[in-house]
Structure formats: structure tokens, C-alpha cells
């Protein structure tokens with residue numbers, strides 16, 4: 001993990017690590033979410049099979065299960081709990097285990113921990129009847145494994161483009177409609193959707209080199225492998 005090649009041996013509370021992105025949560029952090037110290041609105045989920053940048057291994061990978069992370073500030077990666085002017089963590093006494101383990105001058109502790117015992121949505125919502133089934137159904141119907149399979153098949157057989165586009169477009173529509181319904185029917189605030197359902201497919205498909213364009217209520221998928 002490359003933070004900045006520090007020469008110091010103590011934390012200077014500079015906030016550089018926090019500006020590179022919020023932490024992923026682990027089972028040890030469950031209580032922080034259940035108690036509302038870290039509200040669900042501050043979280044987003046990287047779902048199984050979603051392309052991720054593995055900063056510790058230094059390579060692109062596909063999520064092996066849920067990775068629940070603290071959101072950034074708008075389009076910025078910076079952890080939303082960092083106070084920009086003072087570089088102070090606003091939840092310092094209740095910060096997640098990754099933040100407690102991170103020492104930029106010695107990354108062994110964070111490397112040993114970062115992919116172990118990750119917190120999942122099931123840990124938090126598995127006993128919420130109705131909602132959990134809906135999340136599982138969404139995971140099935142918008143499975144990244146299916147999208148990846150379609151994208152890989154297309155690379156070797158471009159003639160399958162229409163078939164792949166129809167299948168993926170159906171997923172995009174389902175994903176978008178479900179989000180709308182949950183908000184319109186008052187089942188979830190919009191700010192919680194990225195935690196409950198992961199980020200919208202319209203935002204994540206670029207990880208598979210697919211761009212979703214919209215015109216006149218219609219979707220068009222553009223495959224950058226062909227452009």
C-alpha cells in the first residue's frame with residue numbers, strides 16, 4: 001500500500017489517508033452502524049462481482065462478496081467524515097477498525113486485516129423480513145457475474161451484441177425502476193439506495209467497458225472494446 005513513503009513513525013493527523021478514500025467496514029464495525037454512529041446513509045456497497053481497484057494488491061479485481069464502504073464527499077474520494085480545514089476525523093472515537101489499524105509508516109496491520117471478516121449487508125439487514133429478500137432478488141437479477149460473462153463473450157464473439165445488450169438493458173431498467181419505487185413508496189430514502197442496492201448499474205457498468213447512453217427514454221449500450 002503506497003501512502004506517501006513517510007519517514008515518521010507516528011501519526012501526524014495530516015488526513016492524507018482519509019483523502020484517498022473512506023475505509024471498508026468489517027464485522028467488528030457492525031455495532032457502529034447498528035448504533036447509528038455511522039449512519040447507513042453514509043455507506044455504499046460494492047456488490048459481489050463488481051470490479052474494484054485492490055489498493056493493497058495493487059491491481060484490478062472483482063469483489064468476492066459485499067464490501068461496505070464509507071462514502072466520499074460528492075464526487076471526491078475523500079472520506080465524508082474528514083473535516084477538510086482541520087484534517088480532523090469527526091467520528092474519531094468511533095472510527096472503523098481499518099482506520100485504527102492504518103499506520104502509513106508501517107502497513108502490515110492494515111494489510112493483514114483489509115480483506116478479512118468484511119461486514120456484509122446480510123450482517124446488518126439479514127433479519128429485516130421483506131427488505132432482505134428484496135436485496136437478494138436484486139442481487140440475482142442484476143448479478144455482476146452475468147454482466148461479466150456477457151462482456152467476456154462479446155469480446156470473443158461480437159455478433160452476440162444485440163443479445164447481450166437486451167439482457168443487460170433489462171437489468172439496467174429493473175435496477176433503475178426498483179430504486180424509483182423504493183423512494184416513491186417511502187420504503188427508503190434516496191440517500192440509502194447505494195448502501196441497500198449498491199451503486200446504480202448506470203454508474204458501474206463502465207467497469208466492464210460498457211457505457212449506458214439514454215435518448216428519448218431509450219437506453220443504448222456502448223461497448224468501448226469496439227470503439
Ligand code: SF4
Nearest residue numbers: 011012014015017104
Ligand atoms: S496515518 Fe494517515 S493521518 Fe496519520 S500521518 Fe499517515 S497519512 Fe497522515
Ligand code: SF4
Nearest residue numbers: 018079081082089099
Ligand atoms: S472515518 Fe475518520 S479516520 Fe477513517 S477515513 Fe474517515 S475521516 Fe479518516
